[in-house]
Amino acid sequence: MSVTHDIRMIPANVTLRLATLADALDIAEMSRDYIEAGLGWSWTRTRVARNIASPNTVTLVANDHERMIAFGIMYCGDEHAHLNLLAVRPAYRRAGIGAHLVEWLEATALTAGIATIRLELRAGNEAARSFYRRMGFAEIARVPHYYGGVETAVRMSKDVRRAPAGTPVDWKRFLR
Secondary structure, eight states: OOOBOOOOOOOTTEEEEEOOGGGHHHHHHHIIIIISTTTOOOSOHHHHHHHHHOTTEEEEEEEETTEEEEEEEEEEOSSEEEEEEEEEOGGGTTSSHHHHHHHHHHHHHHHTTOOEEEEEEETTOHHHHHHHHHTTOEEEEEEEEEETTTEEEEEEEEETTSOOSSSBOOGGGGGO
16 A cells, blocks of 8 residues: 655745755744744744754755745654744745645655654634644644743644545655
């Protein structure tokens, strides 16, 4: 029995690659503007650079030509992975880019022998909650005061071993 997965297409002008230390400031600024707005800035350039350099963290970026338009940071532990951050610039949302990043990170976790990916997001961010549910994540807990002591988080989890029906994984599609 072969593992199957529905790989989403992304626009032809968009490429994915692993982040380099030179990307740290762009990622930090996107985190500040699109994820941490109103909470204070905790994912600074230094923190992002530390994650990029870590052998236990995968940091993926999507570019439209030379402009960074999305990124994801995922920590890989022994038994599960944690999707620390994921952001897509507003002009590029709903084009399949965020889904493609998540699928790439899921494939990375699966290849590393990790079965589960977890994440937290703001409880009031309905668009993100809906996105992750569509990606197969399930809400498993609410964590009061998670964000700066003022905002509740929703914790979500996904077993990446349970691929949905579709076509077999074409790993080359992740590499363009």
